[in-house]
Amino acid sequence: MSGGISASIATSRLRAEGMGSNDHAVPFLNQDYEALRQQCLETGCLFQDPSFLAEPPSLGFKELAPYSAKTRDVEWMRPTELTDDPQFILGGATRTDICQGALGDCWLLAAIASLTLNERLLHRVVPHGQSFQEDYAGIFHFQFWQFGEWVDVVIDDRLPTKNGELMFVHSAEGNEFWSALLEKAYSKLNGSYEALSGGSTTEGFEDFTGGVSEMYDLRKAPRDLYRIISKALDRGSLLGCSIDITSAFDMESVTFKKLVKGHAYSVTGLKQVDYQGQVERLIRVRNPWGQVEWTGAWSDNSPEWDELDPTEREDLHLQMEDGEFWMSFQEFLRQFSRLEICNLTADALSEDGLSHWNTIKFHGMWRRGSTAGGCRNHPNTFWINPQYKITLLEEDDDPEDDEVACSFLVALMQKDRRRYRGQGQDMHTIGFAIYEVRDKGCQNVHLKKDFFLTHSSCARSETFINLREVSNRLSLPPGEYLIVPSTFESGQEADFVLRFECLAGCVLSDKDLKTDGFSMESCRTMVNLMDVSSTVIYREYDMDKSGSMSSYEMRLAVESAGFKLNNRLNQVLVARYAENEAIDFDNFICCLVKLEAMFSKYCHFLLVLLYGVESVPQGCWPMLTPMFPTVVSSCLDVL
Structure with missing residues (x-):
């Protein structure tokens, strides 16, 4: 059980002061980017990350395991060794900077592609001021949202290559490296490159924005889905779509109209056009892989474009990047299986006019x-x-x-x-x-x-x-x-x-972190605990008369003795006194004795500290008792 009461107080203070927000990200593995960078500049040495080594275990654990066929002859190289003029970002970060390599993380690349549509969101993840020229020290950093807080991940710029080419994500521009370094930082956060293989676009969306995602089965799409997508794009939400696979053989297989099954696409726009006297709803989709593109209606060279006003046709074509295509909304619903929308939270939507x-x-x-x-x-x-x-x-x-x-x-x-994939979980x-x-x-x-x-x-x-x-x-x-x-x-x-x-x-x-405090009757019960027949309580919850009580009934049995437990304290007691999810009579008695002892010490300490008295002043129980579960669990961590 991690941390005691002092650690909990310290963490609460830091969070209250803004630690964990995007403006005050928590240093991942306690690595401070500015301090490490300054140290490298002063010593004249390029940074080598001791927590994510340029060695085979950082690549993976199965297909990319050490000594596997795919990792043979891998060489870790810095961009300065790959090109004479490396650039962090060249001409602005765009969706074309993200080309997939030999790793099955298209879900991540689709999320990155959507991220480039909003420069403000992009630079929350990819901080400004990083370069291969000014104050270059071989160190870079990126920020990700992780389970309620932002973390700052530091990496060195040694990247896995084969035959002088990047193995994984790379830019269409051979000397641009922000996307490859971003992928490395995210791999470090998750334990290895291979840990990123296979996933849902929503994971990337959420880790880049802190937003909350929702998923739609397009075979059962709500009637107002077009309106939902339009509102989501207007709010700055990130959207992705994919085609489900029915077996492993379907993975990355290509449909008749050149869509890739099991592949993550990003949705980048909507448009309504006048087509043959009727309103046609179009949707713009991007394939981060970029090598296979939709060939059906409204694809790049389809005859439907000839029916549009030339100005409107030119405008829609100008809105497309390489790897992007338009299709009718009805065809989109038929071809794709699921849609993912990441709704951005308040801190991600500070621009005027955007609701959250x-x-x-x-x-x-x-x-x-x-x-x-x-x-x-x-x-x-x-x-x-x-x-x-x-x-x-x-x-x-x-x-x-x-x-x-x-x-x-x-x-x-x-x-x-x-992170547990390497352990078979x-x-x-x-x-x-x-x-x-x-x-x-x-x-x-x-x-x-x-x-x-x-x-x-x-x-x-x-x-x-x-x-x-x-x-x-x-x-x-x-x-x-x-x-x-x-x-x-x-x-x-x-x-x-x-x-x-x-x-x-x-x-x-x-309902598990706090209680409303103990009633006076509960307090009397605790004070007189040793006079209560613990045997009667134990027998009541020894349902099958086997001589042991299920650990799942621990909470009820202890409540019968006068203690109301929160989840954390209940987990501590079960871990301490249960064996194979069962608690025998001796351990149950020891548990009650320990609780009573902790309560007595806690009350005496607080009474002397706060009031200088040995008994409880009238009306003070409500202020004292809510802290009891936290104090007891902290004591049990040590005892």
Whole structure:
């Protein structure tokens, strides 16, 4: 369990001061770009990154593993060794600067291509002032959003090459290197180059902007999708699309009209034209690979263009970069399988006239034996998952929407799973369910199994899926609701971040991080804990009379003894006292004794420190007791 109370306080202070924002990014692996660069300039040595070595393990673990056929004869070279006139950015960063190499990360390249459409967003990721000329020291840095905070990633400029050519991302201009260096920084963030192989464009969108993404199945597209796309482009959102594959043999296969299956494209524009006396809706798409391009209607040399007014035709052609093409919107829906939209958050949309969503986020974790309950298919353990209460305060003010409801977006993201690929792990299958809490203003406590056995969800994620993030746009009437994020299977461990976005007013509270404090009756119970028959409590939760209690029932048993636990403390206790997800009587007694001892010491310490007395002044319990779970968990970290 990481960190104690002092570390938590320090982290909270730094965040309150803006650490982790894009303006004050957290140095990744504690590497300070300016300090390292200055050190290199003073010593006259080019930077060599000790945390991402120019060696085979940085390439990958399977197809790009050390000594594999694909990594044989790889040489790491600096741009200054590849060309006489290396440039960081040449003539501005454009979509044509991103050409795919021998790595299956087209999803990332599609995201980078979309990023170049907004110069302000681009330079949040690619900071100004980097060059191969002025104060060159072989060191560069890039900034990425990672699970709620921005991090600054430092790299050296040694890039993997074969036969003097870059292996992976490269620019169409042979002496431009910003895109190759950006890919290297993102590879470092995720553990290796190969960790980037295969993915969803939304990952890149979100890590470049901090935005929240949503996905549409184009076979079941909403009727107003064209309007949704138009509004998204107007808001500065990033959009990507792809064609699903049905087997591994489909990957990168080309359709009859030259679209690549399993390949990530970016959506870059919309246009309505007058065609044969009717309005034709067109959509502009870009293939970051650039070598295979749509050959159907409205492709570069199709006869449809001859029917347009010459001025309009010329205007549309001028709007296209290499690798981009137009197609009719109806054909787009037929040819592509899914659309991904990344909605940008407030700090990414500071320009006047751009509306944005209000964002609230919480960090949580699933831990085997305590908070990893699985989906509703596991009714005995589903209730132990983390729970979050949302209060929808007002309806949307959308003149185009007749629905009397609050629109919001829920996004559940699992953390750091790409970094575990080298250890044989991958994404869990995740999702969430939402329940209406009819008892308005109910006590802020973790709801138990009986509630979920007798109530159905009023909304849920469209599917449980093994992507980094699952998200859905939903609408519900004003009221109080409960969000329960989970893995599909019980007992699967992961850290996650839950983000909730809405246009109208809302309140989101974590039912697991805080309690409302202990009631006076609970305090009396704690003080007299040693007089309570722990044997009776234990027997009550030893359901099968086996002599041991399931760790999933730990929270209920300890509550019966007078302690209300948050998720973190429950996880600590289970990790400390459970064996194979079971707790025997001796460990249960030890747990209660430790809790009672911690509570007594905590109360005595605070009373002396704050009041100089040995007993609790009347009315002071509400101020003291909410801190108890944090103090106990910190003590247990050490003891």
